[in-house]
Amino acid sequence: MTVKIVTLGCKVNQAESEALAARLASEGFAVASADTPASEIDRVIVNTCAVTAEAGRKSRQAIRRALGECRDVQVTGCYEKLEPGAVAGTARLTLSSVLPDKPQESGESRLRQPESFSKRQKAYLKIQDGCDNHCTYCVIPQLRGSSRSVPRGEIEHTLERFRASGFQQIVVTGIEIASYGSDCGTNLTELLLGLKRKTPELRFWLGSLEPRWLTAENLQPLTGLIEPEFHISVQSGCGSVLKRMGRRYSAADVLRGIELLRSLFPGCTIGADIIAGFPGESDEEFSATCDFLRTVNLDSLHVFPYSVRPGTPAAEMNPQLPKAVKLARAAELRRLNA
Ligand code: SF4
Numbered sequence: 001m002t003v004k005i006v007t008l009g010c011k012v013n014q015a016e017s018e019a020l021a022a023r024l025a026s027e028g029f030a031v032a033s034a035d036t037p038a039s040e041i042d043r044v045i046v047n048t049c050a051v052t053a054e055a056g057r058k059s060r061q062a063i064r065r066a067l068g069e070c071r072d073v074q075v076t077g078c079y080e081k082l083e084p085g086a087v088a089g090t091a092r093l094t095l096s097s098v099l100p101d102k103p104q105e106s107g108e109s110r111l112r113q114p115e116s117f118s119k120r121q122k123a124y125l126k127i128q129d130g131c132d133n134h135c136t137y138c139v140i141p142q143l144r145g146s147s148r149s150v151p152r153g154e155i156e157h158t159l160e161r162f163r164a165s166g167f168q169q170i171v172v173t174g175i176e177i178a179s180y181g182s183d184c185g186t187n188l189t190e191l192l193l194g195l196k197r198k199t200p201e202l203r204f205w206l207g208s209l210e211p212r213w214l215t216a217e218n219l220q221p222l223t224g225l226i227e228p229e230f231h232i233s234v235q236s237g238c239g240s241v242l243k244r245m246g247r248r249y250s251a252a253d254v255l256r257g258i259e260l261l262r263s264l265f266p267g268c269t270i271g272a273d274i275i276a277g278f279p280g281e282s283d284e285e286f287s288a289t290c291d292f293l294r295t296v297n298l299d300s301l302h303v304f305p306y307s308v309r310p311g312t313p314a315a316e317m318n319p320q321l322p323k324a325v326k327l328a329r330a331a332e333l334r335r336l337n338a
Pocket residue numbers: 131132133134135138139140141175176
């Protein structure tokens with residue numbers, strides 16, 4: 001049987017799809033490549049995303065496209081958890097039943113992490129899943145559960161497989177990597193020092209970072225050991241909006257963290273995520289974020305118009321801003337940072 005995997009969303013989804021491909025191949029399935037003719041495909045698995053309403057729409061679109069190609073369509077990932085069976089005619093694939101989080105009774109000590117990474121120069125090394133932060137606008141904790149660290153031995157084993165497959169560039173990824181080790185008595189800095197010691201020739205990039213992790217204690221030991229390209233989940237440059245988002249830092253904290261990055265990693269590049277048009281965001285609050293961006297002068301900016309997610313506290317907040325206002329503010333932030 002030939003199986004095609006369609007993946008939407010974050011680096012964790014990409015890593016899980018690669019792990020799924022490895023698992024299927026080990027069970028004798030042929031895993032389709034981009035140029036496998038539709039006529040040769042027996043099953044399509046769509047690994048979906050639900051982080052925004054737009055991601056949900058794209059997931060439904062991908063599922064319908066798959067149904068147009070093949071009658072045997074399985075759906076997995078965050079959107080399937082959020083809206084099970086949203087598109088008729090599909091079956092549900094529970095990823096955790098195929099890719100278990102914990103080593104099995106069966107003695108199968110090794111989790112099925114990706115063997116390699118097709119179509120990419122950088123391999124995504126998944127070190128953590130879930131999140132304990134419960135930001136008021138986010139559905140991820142509902143869908144992926146509490147923060148869990150991948151066992152150190154498993155990470156090293158996967159890294160060894162990446163190295164054996166010829167990868168030199170590694171992106172350390174997870175849902176909230178700054179919380180790595182909080183459930184097993186270690187932390188992200190210790191992990192990175194250990195991985196770099198074991199594989200000094202490999203280059204490591206970090207996935208998105210929480211601003212609270214930007215401290216001298218966490219960063220100082222890593223100078224010269226990780227790639228000087230950072231992406232920060234800032235979300236707003238206004239203290240009162242950050243409070244309503246449930247983000248536990250101030251705009252001043254972010255500024256301090258970014259200055260620290262620039263002093264410890266001279267010449268580094270810094271990007272950030274910002275949400276535009278959060279519920280109740282006044283003109284003054286929006287201009288506070290604009291002032292913040294002018295001050296911090298980022299190298300790149302991902303702007304997301306606020307997207308109502310079902311079951312989140314922010315979905316109940318008032319006033320919800322009109323779509324036109326959210327889009328206009330998002331456009332202004334992109335222009336401002338261009
Ligand atoms: S840190 Fe906040 S935004 Fe990020 S996954 Fe966790 S709850 Fe969602």
